[in-house]
Amino acid sequence: MTTKMVRILFPLAALALLVLIPLGQGNYIIYVMTSWLMFSIAAMGLNLTLGYAGQISLAQASFMGIGAYITALLTLAGYHWVVGWVAAMGACFGIGLLLGYPALRVQHHFLAFVTLAFNTLVFLVLRNEEWLTGGNHGLVGMPRPSFFGISTGKNLEFYYFVLILFVISAAVFYWIVNSPWGRAFKALRENPVRAESLGVDTRRITLLAFAIGSAFGGGAGAIMSPLVQFIEPGSFALVHSLKILLMVVVGGAGLFYGPMLGAAVVILLPEFLRFTEGYYLMIYAALVIVLMVYSPTGLIGLGTKLWQQIRPQSEVRKDMSKGAQL
Amino acid sequence: MSDTVLSVRNISKSFGGIHAVNDVSFDVGKGEVLGLIGPNGSGKSTLFNCVLGQLPADAGEVQIHGQRVGQMRASRLNKLGVGRTFQQLSVFPQMSVLDNIILAGQEHHGSMASRLFGPSDAGLTAEADRMIQFFKLEHLRDEMAGSLSYGQQKLVDAAMAFMAGPSLVLLDEPAGGVNLTMLANLKDRLETYNREHGTTFVVIEHNMEFVMTLCTRIIVLAEGAIIAEGTPDEIRSNQQVIDAYLGG
Numbered sequence: 110m111t112t113k114m115v116r117i118l119f120p121l122a123a124l125a126l127l128v129l130i131p132l133g134q135g136n137y138i139i140y141v142m143t144s145w146l147m148f149s150i151a152a153m154g155l156n157l158t159l160g161y162a163g164q165i166s167l168a169q170a171s172f173m174g175i176g177a178y179i180t181a182l183l184t185l186a187g188y189h190w191v192v193g194w195v196a197a198m199g200a201c202f203g204i205g206l207l208l209g210y211p212a213l214r215v216q217h218h219f220l221a222f223v224t225l226a227f228n229t230l231v232f233l234v235l236r237n238e239e240w241l242t243g244g245n246h247g248l249v250g251m252p253r254p255s256f257f258g259i260s261t262g263k264n265l266e267f268y269y270f271v272l273i274l275f276v277i278s279a280a281v282f283y284w285i286v287n288s289p290w291g292r293a294f295k296a297l298r299e300n301p302v303r304a305e306s307l308g309v310d311t312r313r314i315t316l317l318a319f320a321i322g323s324a325f326g327g328g329a330g331a332i333m334s335p336l337v338q339f340i341e342p343g344s345f346a347l348v349h350s351l352k353i354l355l356m357v358v359v360g361g362a363g364l365f366y367g368p369m370l371g372a373a374v375v376i377l378l379p380e381f382l383r384f385t386e387g388y389y390l391m392i393y394a395a396l397v398i399v400l401m402v403y404s405p406t407g408l409i410g411l412g413t414k415l416w417q418q419i420r421p422q423s424e425v426r427k428d429m430s431k432g433a434q435l
Numbered sequence: 436m437s438d439t440v441l442s443v444r445n446i447s448k449s450f451g452g453i454h455a456v457n458d459v460s461f462d463v464g465k466g467e468v469l470g471l472i473g474p475n476g477s478g479k480s481t482l483f484n485c486v487l488g489q490l491p492a493d494a495g496e497v498q499i500h501g502q503r504v505g506q507m508r509a510s511r512l513n514k515l516g517v518g519r520t521f522q523q524l525s526v527f528p529q530m531s532v533l534d535n536i537i538l539a540g541q542e543h544h545g546s547m548a549s550r551l552f553g554p555s556d557a558g559l560t561a562e563a564d565r566m567i568q569f570f571k572l573e574h575l576r577d578e579m580a581g582s583l584s585y586g587q588q589k590l591v592d593a594a595m596a597f598m599a600g601p602s603l604v605l606l607d608e609p610a611g612g613v614n615l616t617m618l619a620n621l622k623d624r625l626e627t628y629n630r631e632h633g634t635t636f637v638v639i640e641h642n643m644e645f646v647m648t649l650c651t652r653i654i655v656l657a658e659g660a661i662i663a664e665g666t667p668d669e670i671r672s673n674q675q676v677i678d679a680y681l682g683g
Contacts (some may be wrong), residue, residue: 289541289550289557296527296538303525307595308513308542363529 124276131268139264140336145376146268146275147332152356152368153282154325159354160362161286162318163298164212168224169353171231172201172323174345176330178235181248181340190254190335197331198324205323209316228347235342247341251334261335271332278328283365285321294318298363359397361407370408438465439501440603440635446485446495448478448659455481457659458495463603466633468625470640470650472670474680478659479639480522483607486637487519488512499603514543518601522608524588528581532572532591535580536563539598563598570594570624586617593621597628603635610642618642622649647671655679 127146131139155169179200180193211223235242242248253261254270261270285291293314296304305311334340352375360371378396382389404411441463448456456478463469471479484490486497488506497504499515507515527535541550541557550557567576570590575583580591589609596604609625610618622645628634640646646653647667655663655670657679663670670676 285551287555289537289553289555291555292530292534292538292541293550295530299527299529300525302509303521303527304538305509306513306519306521306525307539308510308599309538310510310542313547 120279127272128269131265136264139268141376141380143264143268143271143336145372146271147329147336148353148356148376149369149372150275150278150332151326151329151353152360152372153278154322154329155353156322156357156360156362156364156368157282157285157294157325158318158322160357160364160367161291161298162294162315162322164209164315164318165217165221166208166224166319166322167221167347167350167354168208168228168231169322169326170345170347170349171228172205172326173330173333173349173353174231174235174340174342175201175204176327177334177340177345178242178248178330179327180331180334181251182241184251184254184334185248190252190331193334194328194331197327199327201327201330202320202324205326206316206320208323209319212315212319213312225347225350228345228350232342232346235345242342245341247339249339251338251340253335253338267336271336274328274332278325279369282325286365290314290317295363355397359400359407361409364407364409367407367409374408439463440465440467440499441486441637442498442501443482443486444496444498446482446492446497448481448485448490448492454659456485456492459656459659459661460495461654461661461664463635463637465602465635466629467652468629468636468638468650470638470646470653470667471656472640472643472646472653473656476658477656477679479656480607481659482656483605483637483639487517487605510542513599513601516600516602518596518599518604520589520592520596520604520606520609522611524585524592526580526583526588526591526595528579530580531577532567532575532580532583533560533563533577535591536566536594536598539595543599566594566598569628571620586613589613590617590621590624593624597634600632601634603637606636606638606640608640609638610640610645618645625649 131142151169151173154172155166158164158166176197179197180190183193183196184190208224208227212220215223236244238244253267255261261267286294293304293309296307296309297311297314297318301311333344356371356375357368358371359374360369361367379389379393382392385392400408400411404414439462443462444460446456446459447454459482471482473479481490485492487509488504489509491506499512499517502515504512504515527538530538537556537559540559540562544550544557544559545553564576567573570593572587572590572594575587580588583591593609609621613621625636626649629636638646638650650667653665653667653670654661655673655676662679663673663676665673
């Protein structure tokens with residue numbers, strides 16, 4: 110089977126599984142899977158900003174928050190969810206663009222602190238501006254949308270609705286990272302000085318990395334609003350940004366399937382470990398530590414390493430087949 | 436002079452009390468291969484950085500094709516037709532050789548929007564393959580650039596500098612750390628490119644054999660000032676140059 114065939118068949122097989130798995134499952138499992146799809150979208154955004162473009166951000170949960178509150182306010186005011194979704198992504202794109210400006214001046218841990226401060230700022234606004242956000246009491250009762258008479262009110266229906274959004278998001282993400290923009294993002298991550306000398310407008314591409322990544326976060330937040338039907342500031346605090354960062358790093362930063370796999374580990378693994386009762390968080394934490402020590406490139410990096418060890422070593426690098434002439 | 440590609444006028448740069456570059460002026464014409472040499476600390480790299488706008492000069496100005504470049508951003512300089520290589524390895528290690536070379540050309544094709552909505556290779560695969568073939572890198576086309584040897588990465592770096600069809604290329608120690616076989620290949624490629632395209636080169640280099648055989652004109656810097664200028668033969672026999680290198 111050629112690599113090209115695998116690239117086509119793998120996502121189709123995975124999609125078929127995602128369609129079939131929730132059938133016959135209880136509400137809780139369907140909820141957890143929907144939650145995984147939603148966080149995968151948020152992690153895709155951070156993967157673009159951090160994994161592909163190399164710009165650290167500890168603010169992805171705040172964009173989910175902005176998206177969730179915009180969608181909640183609009184749907185509670187009677188607008189269709191799609192209006193909220195578009196507004197959420199548009200607003201997060203704009204705010205992400207502004208958040209990108211500090212990245213033009215500071216990098217690495219300094220940038221991490223800038224984004225951390227932004228997450229805290231958003232949290233405080235959501236908590237303190239009660240007239241708009243409901244403060245600590247949050248907002249409740251956001252309706253699940255209907256499309257041409259088809260309701261997404263039940264959990265399974267809503268799951269399939271989110272699955273469609275997940276597929277659209279993944280397709281857009283794939284398209285971006287495989288376009289010349291994706292190449293420019295990677296160049297920015299690997300050597301910004303060289304990229305600039307080759308004509309890449311690193312300022313613009315840095316801002317776009319933040320803006321697009323934030324828009325994905327806003328899109329995920331727009332799903333959270335009708336999924337949980339109750340949002341409050343604590344759901345978008347710094348710890349949740351760290352959780353999304355963990356998803357990207359555990360899955361494999363800068364790799365297409367990385368955030369999806371990482372979100373599965375962060376959201377689904379604790380559920381699988383519940384049979385260990387009080388120990389599940391400790392086992393989960395230990396597994397993450399072991400993974401990071403042995404494979405800093407995440408689960409996909411670990412898989413690649415294992416595959417390289419077990420595959421037949423018959424293929425010689427093309428220049429080596431001629432001997433070391435160079 | 437209408438054929439002048441690069442014009443450096445009275446450039447000075449000091450760091451504290453040290454005059455790294457002191458009132459340096461020279462012109463480089465179309466198709467010329469100019470070597471900038473000098474002992475360590477003579478101000479070559481500072482001058483190079485002032486020309487490329489990476490260091491603000493204290494005085495003087497730089498013109499490329501008659502346009503003042505001042506502290507123009509590197510991406511704009513590149514669009515103006517200036518390519519460069521770096522002293523250190525400057526490939527993108529986690530991208531294939533082909534992707535490295537496509538990247539070097541893609542920003543010169545279409546608009547920002549067309550680069551998102553157009554083909555993923557920006558329509559440059561055939562052109563990149565020609566450049567790969569020119570630098571004799573066909574066997575490495577799909578390898579990750581970071582997995583190549585030092586010399587091979589230097590060749591990829593050079594190929595990237597030429598991908599956008601520049602009219603002026605500044606090469607910062609292209610021979611540094613490259614073995615003799617690879618060096619002969621690199622020199623041959625640079626000479627051929629210069630002959631076929633009439634591209635102007637400015638080369639900083641410590642390898643005298645490389646500079647003397649590649650360049651058509653050489654400027655020698657010592658203590659931030661030009662002490663000699665001429666053909667390789669003239670420079671070889673210049674007593675001031677010999678003294679500067681031997682500390683006489």
